[in-house]
Amino acid sequence: MLDLKSIQKAYERVSDVVHRTPFSYAPILSQMSGYEVYLKKENLQRTGAFKLRGAFNKIASLIEAGDRGGVVASSAGNHAQGVAFSAKHFGIEATIVMPESTPLTKVMGVKEFGANVILHGSNYDEAYAYAVKFGEENNYTFVHPFEDDEVMSGQGTVALEIIEEMKDLDAMVICVGGGGLISGMSVASKALNPKCKIIGISSAGAPAMKQSYDAKTPIDTTSVRTIADGIAVRDTSPITLEYILKNVDVFETVGEDEIAAAILFLLEKQKVLVEGAGAVGVAALLHGKIDLPKGSKVAVVLSGGNIDVTMLSLIIEKGLMKSARKMKLLVTLVDKPGALQALTEILTKVGANIVQIGYDRTSIDLEFGDANVSVSLETKGVEHQEQIREQLKEGGFAFKEEH
Structure with missing residues (x-):
């Protein structure tokens, strides 16, 4: 049976093995959201996640x-x-x-x-x-990852640690895949602090639990597609849905771009590395998905940090492009001595750092005597990129931007 007693018993079992992970104030996120935000860093747990x-x-x-x-x-x-x-x-x-x-x-x-x-x-x-x-x-x-009372009781110990540190918390923001974490945490929270709102966040690319929550009945989906692989669950568990319908006050979803932006935000601004599932709560805060009174005390669970390095690299690259800190151009110029130098002189003049460059004179799309130069630039924001565009046009260069 999943109840406060079973969760407290679970804590007795696991306390000598699991880390009591940090529960830290997040000043930048607090300022941006208007709430008093604290991060429960289960990404720092042994094995890298709350599981x-x-x-x-x-x-x-x-x-x-x-x-x-x-x-x-x-x-x-x-x-x-x-x-x-x-x-x-x-x-x-x-x-x-x-x-x-x-x-x-x-x-x-x-x-x-x-x-x-x-x-x-x-x-x-x-x-x-x-x-x-x-x-x-x-x-x-x-050993089921969520449809098991002992497993859910163990996950509920995250809430016990949070409540011990902050008894007057206004809301907990928890990621949702199969629903084991939010089931256990919500049971513990509602028993110890009934006024605390439980807010579930899932990926829009794995919508089964959100659809089931809205319909108040289990709904399965045919496929999932999300970078938050830790919550990429196709079918809804009737067992966890029952707890979610009983205890969860708000349920929202976030998109892939929002999750990626949250991963990059946490890495750059909070010096914290999380995987996709661990970032969905922060994504919801960053993109206005949570509506609470200003100044509310909010705990966000960073559920895990086991992100694939290749995925992290892709997220960083796309994030730099979206934030106008990187720019990719395909410039067409006359294939003659000095033409490439003229291009690089313009880029040097405007302070754009070249990080990668390629030269193609054989593409069938080119006129005879022309060449394409693909160039990746480090830039300093939207205004700087506009300056680069203007200077290239003034220099007579034809170019396209790659996104």
Whole structure:
């Protein structure tokens, strides 16, 4: 049963293993949002995400009951690492089924804890079906990432730590995928601070739980597509939906560009690295998705930090383009000595730093005697980019911008 007592029991089990992660005031985010914002940094948790809490509590309860058989789980990564870590801690076998698209950093993180990894399916739900079958065939206990009272109780310990630090909190902003975290946290919060609003945030690219919340009945979707792979759940759990309908006051979604902007904001302004799922709460604040009285005390859970380096690089690159700190041009010039020098002299004059350049004289789209120069520039904002455009036009250069 998931209740305050089970969550408090879970905290007794996990407190010697999980980190009590920082609960820190976020001054820049507070100023921008108009709220008093605090970040619960579960991205700094052992294994890099809150999922360790639920997985450890579940496996600890199995050990207490005398079950030392193997365990199997399905996960996009964070639950997998939590199960793998916990199984190693107790000296039992663990097999993890992960979607084929799982970032390499999460696959390697699981293997480092000694678990067996099977890559299967294009999303969590396909991996889940295979893991259940595997467990039945091999007599392994399946550790569900959210549809389990012990797992949800473990996740609810995040709320216990927050409330211990701030008893007069006005709202908690929590990411939603399968719903285990918000179920556990909302039960704890409503028991200890009923006035605190529970705000759920999911990715618009994984809309099942949001649609189910609005319709007040489980709705499944046919596919998911989001950079927030930790909450990329296709089907709605009737079990967690019940808790969500009972305890969640507001439920909103954020888009892919908003999630990416939040990741970059946290990295640049807060010096905090999070994955897509860990950024959705901040994305909601940054883009005006949350409506509370000014000055409200708001806790935002940064649920995890296991982001793939390739994805991070892409987010940074696109973020620099959108914020006018990088500019890509395709300039057509006459293919003769001095033409390229004339271009670079203009760029030098306006203080644009060239970070990459390419020269193409063979494209079939070119007139004979012309060449295309692709150039990437470091720029200083919108006004600086407009100055670059003006100078190139005055210099007689034909150019296109790449976005």
